[in-house]
Every structure is written in C-alpha cells, then in structure tokens.
Amino acid sequence: MREIVVGAAQLGPIQRAEPRAAVVARLVALLDQAKAAGCDLVVYPELCLTTFFPRWFMEDQAEVDAWFEREMPNAATQPLFDRAREHGIALSLGYAELTPEGRHFNTQILTDRAGRIVGKYRKIHLPGHPEFDPERAFQHLEKRYFEPGDLGFPVFRNMGAWMGMLICNDRRWPEAYREMGLQGVELVLLGFNTPSVNSQNAGEGPEMRRFHSDLSVQAGAYQNATWVVSVAKAGVEDGHPLNAGTVIVDPNGVIVARGETEADELVVHPCDMDATVFGKATIFDFKRHRRIEHYTRIASQTGVIRPDGTER
Ligand code: ING
Numbered sequence: 001m002r003e004i005v006v007g008a009a010q011l012g013p014i015q016r017a018e019p020r021a022a023v024v025a026r027l028v029a030l031l032d033q034a035k036a037a038g039c040d041l042v043v044y045p046e047l048c049l050t051t052f053f054p055r056w057f058m059e060d061q062a063e064v065d066a067w068f069e070r071e072m073p074n075a076a077t078q079p080l081f082d083r084a085r086e087h088g089i090a091l092s093l094g095y096a097e098l099t100p101e102g103r104h105f106n107t108q109i110l111t112d113r114a115g116r117i118v119g120k121y122r123k124i125h126l127p128g129h130p131e132f133d134p135e136r137a138f139q140h141l142e143k144r145y146f147e148p149g150d151l152g153f154p155v156f157r158n159m160g161a162w163m164g165m166l167i168c169n170d171r172r173w174p175e176a177y178r179e180m181g182l183q184g185v186e187l188v189l190l191g192f193n194t195p196s197v198n199s200q201n202a203g204e205g206p207e208m209r210r211f212h213s214d215l216s217v218q219a220g221a222y223q224n225a226t227w228v229v230s231v232a233k234a235g236v237e238d239g240h241p242l243n244a245g246t247v248i249v250d251p252n253g254v255i256v257a258r259g260e261t262e263a264d265e266l267v268v269h270p271c272d273m274d275a276t277v278f279g280k281a282t283i284f285d286f287k288r289h290r291r292i293e294h295y296t297r298i299a300s301q302t303g304v305i306r307p308d309g310t311e312r
Pocket of ligand 1: 127168192193194
C-alpha cells in the first residue's frame, strides 16, 4: 500500500481588493488544519493568491502584470513554503506566472515535503476570449492575459508516486488526462475557478455546472485508472459567483470525498496509489487494448471536418 493522505484545500472567494498577505494567511490556516488531519500533500486551487482577475477587462499591461508572480516562492508566499517545510507537507498551488522573459502563464506547481518545487504545469486549454465581449454578462479574458502552456502534460515522481497537474478548463478535455495516463499517472492534481453561471447561456446554472465538473473529473480518473483531486475556489467574488465542487475521485471514478461549503474548507482522503494498479493492468492496460492506427484525427486535426467537407 502506498498511501498519500491528500488535503484538497478549497478556498472561498478572494475579493479584488484582498492583499496577498491576507490570502496567504488563509492558505497557512488550511495547511495547519491539514497537519492536524495527518495530510501528506495539500492541493490549492487555480490562481489561489488573487481574485479571478480574467473577469476584468484591463488595457494597461502594468495593471495586468500586478496580478502575476515574478518568482515562486516570493516574499508574499515564503510564509506558506516555510510552514509547509516545517509540517513536512508537499504542496500544489496555482498562480499567475510572469517569467523573466516577460511571458504570462496560468501555472500550477508541485513541491516535495521539503518545499522544493519538483514539478510545474502551465495551463494549455484557455477558455474565454481575447477582446472585450459586450454580449457577455461578464468577461472571461484568459485568452487575453495568458499564453497557452508550453510544457505539455508532464508527470513527476514525488512521494513514491507518479503525479501530474491540470488547471480548470483542462479537466474538460479527455486528451489532457490521456497524455498523462500514457505516462502512468497515478494522481492528478487540479484546481479550478468556475463561474456558477454561463455568461452566454442564462439557462445553465450552478447545478449543471457542478454536474459537468464532476462528470469530467470522474471520467478522467476512471478512463486512466488514476486518482483525481479537483479543488475549487468558490463563493462570490465582487458580485460574481464561483461554483464550489471540490472532490477527490478514486481510480474507479468514484467520488470518495466532497466539499460541503463555498468557503475555505479542507477535504481530506487517504489515497492508496496501489489502487491504480488493477485498472492499469486490466480494462485500461493501454498497451494491450489501444489501437492507435485508428486514432488519426485526435492529434492531427484541431476542429470538426464533416465527411462532406463542411466545418464547424
Ligand atoms: N473556468 C471555467 C472552466 O473551464 C468554463 C470556464 C466554465 C468553460 C464552464 C466552459 C464551461 O471551469 C476556467 N478558469 O477555466
């Protein structure tokens, strides 16, 4: 048995005016709870240091860059990394990354128990739009503020297990899980900030949002025989509701633990990495069952091309 006690550290809302120091104090409080609960690893949501700023249209690049971190850890987050090292707890956390070359990514990192960064992922599937859209009830400008990730879907060895990361919209794309499944991933860590309503379809409310979020991560777990830890930032940020829905999913696709609130909340579950072995050796033994000679479109074609040649 290779058990890793995972703490999914859901965050309640972060208001636009909330300073990073106040947010980091919340992250540290969750980390102390995780220590008391016997956690080995704590996972924080996407963009866990700030409000979900892609909802705001900004034209001044200095204003945009103020939402980004130029290094990690940095002065604001050092208290979190120090406490994690004291507790001997590994972390995964999401933040907006501004590289020394001036590139902007929506990033998630993974540390070992000593606080060393052992893995980095940059969000590949960026939803939303690059320009202000007056038709939308609210903006979703990730395509404006971030570049698509340039690291692929890496898998890292940490704490005796094979771990990978996704960010938010990535969880809706089966290709993302399979890229890691083909590397033997046993534990997928992801965070999300998902608006509770659809800015283009008022008929789609929180219940359907929750259904799609659960469906996506349960499918990804089951179809790749891996654990998936999916952590929300939730609640109302400056009048804009974010959906909760923090879950821990086992390698059979079963939700074994779920958050109950829209606030800061730690969801804990002991995850045995050996629970991935049976699925990988039987129904999802990729080497025995996959027929890649028939999977031609998945990696060679981006959009729909119907048999009659029409597109969309
Ligand atoms: N948020 C949302 C997500 O993928 C979204 C955007 C919601 C897209 C619902 C499509 C449907 O969960 C982020 N940050 O990707």
